[in-house]
Amino acid sequence: MITRKRLAAGVCGLLAAMTVMLAPTPASAGEPDAKSSPKVELTLDVSGSMRARDIDGQSRMAAAKQAFNEVLDAVPDDVQLGIRTLGANYRGEDRKVGCKDTRQLYPVGPLDRTEAKTAVATLTPTGWTPIGPALLGAADDLKGGDASRRIVLITDGEDTCAPLDPCQVARDIAAKGIHLTVDTLGLLPDAKTRNQLSCIAEATGGTYTSVEHTKQLRDRVHQLVDRAARPAATPVATQGAGQCAGAPQLKPGLYSDREKFAEHRWYRVDVRPGQELRASVSIAADRAVNNDYGVLLRASTVHGREIVRGAEAGDGRTDVISSGLRYPKPPSEAADDDGTPAAETVCLQVSNSFSAPASVKTDPGLPVELTVDLVDGPSDASDAAFLGLGHGWWLLITLALTGLVAGLLWGWISRWRVTVWRTN
Amino acid sequence: MRTVRTLMTAVLAGAALFGAAGTALADSPSPSASSSADGEPAAPTEAGTSFRTATAIRPDQPATADASTGDYLYWVLPVDAGQRATVKAEVSLPQAAARHGAATWQLDVYDGLRRRQSCTYGAQTRTAAAESGSVELSCTLRTVRAWAEPWANDPLPGNYYVRLTVVDLPKDDLGLPVHTEVKATTADTGGAHAVDGALAAPLVPGAATATPQEGESPAGQQSVAADGPDGGWSSGWWSDRWIWTAVGGLLAALAGIAGYQLTRGSGRPSRIPPGA
DSSP states (O other), X not given: OHHHHHHHHHHHHHHHHHHHHHTHHHHHTTOOOTTTSOEEXXXXXXXXXXXXXXXXXXXXXXXXXXXXXXXXHTOOTTOEEEEEEESSXXXXXOHHHHTTOEEEEEEEESOOHHHHHHHHHTOOOOBOOOHHHHHHHHHHHTOSSSXXXXXXXXXXXXXXXXXXXXXXXXXXXXHTOSOEEEEEEEESOOHHHHHHHHHHHHHHTOOEEEEXXXXXXHHHHHHHHXXXXXXXXXXXXXXXXXXXXXXXXXXXXXXXXXXXXXXXXXXXXXXXXXXXXXXXXXXXXXXXXXXXXXXXXXXXXXXXXXXXXXXXXXXXXXXXXXXXXXXXXXXXXXXGSSSSOOOEEEEEEEEEOOOOOTTSOOOSOEEEEEEEEEEESOOBOOSSSGGGOOOSHHHHHHHHHHHHHHHHHHHHHHHHHHHHHHHO | OHHHHHHHHHHHHHHHHHHHHHHHHHHSOOTXXXXXXXXXXXXXXXXXXXXXXXEEOOTTOOEEEEEETTOOEEEEEEEXXXXXXXXXXXXXXXXXXXOOSOEEEEEEEEOTTOOEEOOSBSOOEEEEOTTOSEEEEEEEOOOOOSOOOTTOOOOOSEEEEXXXXXXXXXXXXXXXXXXXEEEEEEEEOOGGGOOOOBOSSOBOTTXXXXXXXXXXXXXXXOOOOSOOSTTOTTOOOOOHHHHHHHHHHHHHXXXXXXXXXXXXXXXXXXXXXXXX
């Protein structure tokens, strides 16, 4: 079975290799595949505070510009990159106007390095820090296609545009199911900025970095852009039901959903006799949750009998908590008459026991990632290990004794026969 | 299926009796064999940030990653039946001057179904004092079994995910740069730990979706992260059980001859008169 899989994998690999070899032709024609190439938007804070000269002796703005220039030089070809600024234009004191001051500096698309660099060079530290509106704007810029999206937010101060909480904005954006990650970088951040930025990162499954040197800024932005270029599976959004009866039917694949605190959701999978169902689930803690939590993944029949379950509990700081199960369905003997045996519908229940302090918003729910696999041929068991071969000193002693007894018996029998023959 | 298996087993056993040692030597996978033509594959210098994006590593291959304190770093490696994997990680912490207190780091290992696997020994969680420069973590898994009940949590052949992160730290230290190094080694435990039975396919996510059923289009492609151990999954039919069993058979034969000899006595029986 496995050998056959490996052969198939080999053929796939060969095909993939051929595709890769053929790929440069269309790519060099200057038209990267807009549908599947990952999109990144660098979002830079150009507020007045960026004037402070405290990063390696130069101003924060100069450090950011230098880092941008070097990063733009090294952007992988298949990444569509855009640049957005916040607080770059409005100099006045009117908070209402200042908080709308976010603008796309360079549109998301195939990168023209010179143009992008020229655009960055024009920036001068000016206004407010509207992080929330900037995130909304960036999410809008990255619309379209189904590839992964990434916002890299670089700022030196917290959002100055309450009541729109940027952390909540980030969570709402992530809940749209558009595979968007926000990575945040704080330039010499204070405690409030750090809390806000790490909250934004946590809400979208991104990372938070505190930056103190130009080189560090450059390396990190570079790393994040590269990370966007790495191929990763993108889940398909689905919505589980409150009970098995109306649950969505899942084929093998990767799915995403949202689940509220202490909620459970049902999904259905068809398993034919002779197939093995494998499912795993991860529930992410994308906000402040109470210290102890758990997840339960349960497979049951349509009548509610539990077949198998996977459960996990944990405590402390975590990104996700996950569990999995497998259910080998034995091959059916009755199948031979009508060709294809009837598939059994297995109900998958995903529940979580996260809880949160009352101050934490429970909407949208926690991100759920569900993988479903169906493998042909259920697992086989037998009580003899390794082809029934033996192992150990007892085996040797037993075999030797048996041999000895057999030899003695054989000897005595042949002597007895000789005696009988001699007597007659 | 079963008949084919049995036949295969019989043929294998037959072939093995004749050419066990020789083929075993020729077959034993050498870690560099597959890549010797174009040199060792470069060690990964990045880590993934989730199960989906985990960076594939191979046993005995050191992997490094630069990250920020608070990141969740993921690697994935293939572990086959009969192997006992040990994962070691070293985290070079930011300069003590920049930090505000002790930080606790943790190394977790998950199997291909994303079930957390216990460590049998090794310091999985360790607290680095405020002034220390690095912290070392280690986790040794149970021996991977070829088969287990679906209701059991036993480690099975397939992908193993390694997650490295800080679990407790002063809030001010979040986001500081760290350098991490991870290395996994696998040791063969030999026939003593063999169990029979086999999985239809190793626990690799997307093992099925890589070859979609006719008429079914897989929803959301999953990348098969770790592309199996050198020499393929569970391809080895060599085990030290062959030696035990063969030696046992030999001993039995020798003991049989010895027993037969005992009944003959030494030389001519005394009760037979000379010249009879």
